[in-house]
Amino acid sequence: MSSSNLYRPLRLGKYELKHRVVMAPLTRLFTDENHVQPPLAVEYYAQRASEGGLVIAEATVVSLELGGGKHTPGIWTRQQIARWREITDAVHANGAHIFLSIDSLEPLADAALSADNRGRQSSEINDGLSLKRCDSPSESLPHVLDEEEVKSTTRAFVQAARNAMAAGFDGVEVGANGYFIYQSLHRHTDKYGGHVESRVRFALEVTTAIADAIGADRVGFRMNPSSAFRMSSLAPEFSCLTQKLRELKLAYIHIIKSHAITNLECDKYEGIKPFLAIWGQSSPVLIAGDFTPDSAKSALDTEYPNSDVALVFGQHFLAVQEAKSSGSPLGSQISELRSLNASFYTGFV
8 A cells, every 4th residue: 555646745835745534524522511622522533633634523513503403513712712722732742733624513403402591602713793592403404594694604713713813733634524604505595595606605705704814825616516405416516616716726626425424315416527527726635535444545646636535534544442331332312422432532542
């Protein structure tokens, strides 16, 4: 494997990667009631940082008002930022780079979140933001945003990106893999709905504002064109969005290949090559898609031998082991897994 293109360096935005194996943003849901990562998270990320590598930290909510469900990490208070700073310092000490995946769960916010928790943490960092909270159940379609909601949501994403910089991250990744920005592409009404160019407007405006705030070379964009996520195919929207994002000269684009996601049924739009063709050589492409060591070598050595491509791995960074509680396998409910010992969080290396 040492002669594989997996081990060729790659320029990504402001940074030089020494290899092309990237850690995917992997949801852990282990924060405390204030959405602060536990101390074990420092060890968890440090273990997975390799010299010259890239770690993309788990999807992190930009504000409580935009979907701070139970145990989801946040980036809006000083306490959260301080713990993330410990994490980024540990990753950098091991010679790796780290980006933060930022997103909003609205309208997939936790409907069970009690009323007295909503707004309980007035944002210490997001001063002046007043955001409506939507606790719609996950099967609901996004409500129509009014202009003030668009502006306040955009401000929340920009502030989250700035907070990520204060926490020592090398950049942020904007997410369109389910959740709010993804669902915005499905809107059918108002000026952010209707025809394809209007549907991509919200995602584009948010990404542009973030790039203006922290620099386009510190911003990536993640998309999953093949996932229906309780919706119809969005291939036309993602094609249009890819073309428009290319003009921003982002650090990279991150594309997820078609594959089954737990019990959700994905559509049959298999190929990512149309999106790669649109993106061209404007900046590197990160590709995720159940790669094994052998298939990864084949992909970079035969499919993309001369391209600025890196491959994103998830499960291989969380090597499956059978941590058991009362005889239950690892597939137990999150609430059960959370009660296991520390090895569940850090013992997968």
